[in-house]
Amino acid sequence: MKICIFGAGAIGGYMGAKLAQAGADVSLVARGPHLAAIQSRGLTLIEEAAEPITVPVKASADPAELGIQDYVIVTLKAHSVPAVVGAMRPLIGKDTTIVSGVNGLPWWYFHKFGGPLEGTRLKTVDPGGVQWSGLGPDRVLGCVVYPAAEVSTPGTVRHIEGNRFSLGEPDGSKSERALRLSRVLQDAGLKAPVRPKLRDEIWIKLWGNLSFNPISALTHATLDVLCTDEGTREVARRMMLEAQTIAEALGVSFPIDVDRRIAGGAAVGAHRTSMLQDIDAARPMEIEALVGSVRELGRIVGQPTPTIDTVHALVTLRARVAGLLP
Incomplete structure (x- = not known):
C-alpha cells in the first residue's frame, strides 16, 4: 500500500x-x-x-x-x-x-x-x-x-x-x-x-471551531479565557446554538449539549486556537471553511444565523485589514 x-x-x-x-x-x-x-x-x-x-x-x-x-x-x-x-x-x-x-x-x-x-x-x-x-x-x-x-x-x-x-x-x-x-x-x-455517521463527528468538532476560533482571533484570548468570560462565552453559545439548529435540520445528532461542549473547551486550558496562531504568524485563516460554510448551510436550509453573521463579518474584516484573507 x-x-x-x-x-x-x-x-x-x-x-x-x-x-x-x-x-x-x-x-x-x-x-x-x-x-x-x-x-x-x-x-x-x-x-x-x-x-x-x-x-x-x-x-x-x-x-x-x-x-x-x-x-x-x-x-x-x-x-x-x-x-x-x-x-x-x-x-x-x-x-x-x-x-x-x-x-x-x-x-x-x-x-x-x-x-x-x-x-x-x-x-x-x-x-x-x-x-x-x-x-x-x-x-x-x-x-x-x-x-x-x-x-x-x-x-x-x-x-x-x-x-x-x-x-x-x-x-x-x-x-x-x-x-x-x-x-x-x-x-x-x-x-x-x-x-x-461521520457527519455527526464533523459537526461536533466544527461546533467548537466555528465559535472558539474566530472569537480568539478577534480577542487574542486563549480557550480557557474565552470559554469562561461571561461575554465571549455567551457569543460562542449563541453561535453554537445557531449551528446546531442547522445541523439538526440536516439529520445530525449531537451527543452532548452546548454547555458541556463549551466546558470541554475551557478544560483544554490556555490553548491558542489555530486561527489565533495563524493571525500571530501572519498566515491566512480558515474563515470560510469554519464559519462561512455554516452561514451558507443556514441559507440552504432556511435557518437564520445572526450571531454567526456578525462574527463572520468582524473576523473577515480583521483578516482583510491584516492582509490575511486567502
Missing part, C-alpha cells in the same frame, strides 16, 4: 512519522525549510514521555516525483486545497482514494447524502467546484482529525495531544478501503475508527 500525505506540516508530519516508524510505504508533499530539513536529515517526531525519533521518509515539493498512490491523505488548510488540485493529479490512479483530513465542512458533504440536497456543492469551501470536478467525490473517504501538533523547527514535529483520526464513507458503509486504511493507521499506533 502506497500512502502520500499531501501537506506534511504539523498534523501530516505527525501521521507521516508514525506511519514511517511502523514501516509503511509513506511519502510526503511538503515545501520550504521544512521540506529541506526532512530531505537532508529525516523527519523528527517528539512525543510526550517518549524519546524523540527521526525517520527517513521520501518527501518532495513535486507530486510527480512520488507516483501513483493507493491513498492520498490531504492535511492542508481548507482554503489551500482548491489551488493544488491540478498538482495532485500525478498521485491519482484509477483506484486511488482521497482521504479528506481538512478542517471545517468538507466539500463532499452532500455526496451520497440522499434527498433533495444530494449533490449540493458548497461554494464557500469549493469555489467553482474545483475539488468536486477535479478530484471527484466518489474517490473521497472522510476523516475527522483530532490530534494537536506543531512544527517546532523545520523537520521536527512536536505532538501535543490526541491520536485519533476517525474515518467514514460518505454513504456510511464500512468499505474495504476504509477498513484497510484503518488497519494500517492502527498498526502505526493511531486510533482510526470507521464511523457509520
Whole structure:
C-alpha cells in the first residue's frame, strides 16, 4: 500500500512519522525549510514521555516525483486545497482514494447524502467546484482529525495531544478501503475508527471551531479565557446554538449539549486556537471553511444565523485589514 500525505506540516508530519516508524510505504508533499530539513536529515517526531525519533521518509515539493498512490491523505488548510488540485493529479490512479483530513465542512458533504440536497456543492469551501470536478467525490473517504501538533523547527514535529483520526464513507458503509486504511493507521499506533455517521463527528468538532476560533482571533484570548468570560462565552453559545439548529435540520445528532461542549473547551486550558496562531504568524485563516460554510448551510436550509453573521463579518474584516484573507 502506497500512502502520500499531501501537506506534511504539523498534523501530516505527525501521521507521516508514525506511519514511517511502523514501516509503511509513506511519502510526503511538503515545501520550504521544512521540506529541506526532512530531505537532508529525516523527519523528527517528539512525543510526550517518549524519546524523540527521526525517520527517513521520501518527501518532495513535486507530486510527480512520488507516483501513483493507493491513498492520498490531504492535511492542508481548507482554503489551500482548491489551488493544488491540478498538482495532485500525478498521485491519482484509477483506484486511488482521497482521504479528506481538512478542517471545517468538507466539500463532499452532500455526496451520497440522499434527498433533495444530494449533490449540493458548497461554494464557500469549493469555489467553482474545483475539488468536486477535479478530484471527484466518489474517490473521497472522510476523516475527522483530532490530534494537536506543531512544527517546532523545520523537520521536527512536536505532538501535543490526541491520536485519533476517525474515518467514514460518505454513504456510511464500512468499505474495504476504509477498513484497510484503518488497519494500517492502527498498526502505526493511531486510533482510526470507521464511523457509520461521520457527519455527526464533523459537526461536533466544527461546533467548537466555528465559535472558539474566530472569537480568539478577534480577542487574542486563549480557550480557557474565552470559554469562561461571561461575554465571549455567551457569543460562542449563541453561535453554537445557531449551528446546531442547522445541523439538526440536516439529520445530525449531537451527543452532548452546548454547555458541556463549551466546558470541554475551557478544560483544554490556555490553548491558542489555530486561527489565533495563524493571525500571530501572519498566515491566512480558515474563515470560510469554519464559519462561512455554516452561514451558507443556514441559507440552504432556511435557518437564520445572526450571531454567526456578525462574527463572520468582524473576523473577515480583521483578516482583510491584516492582509490575511486567502
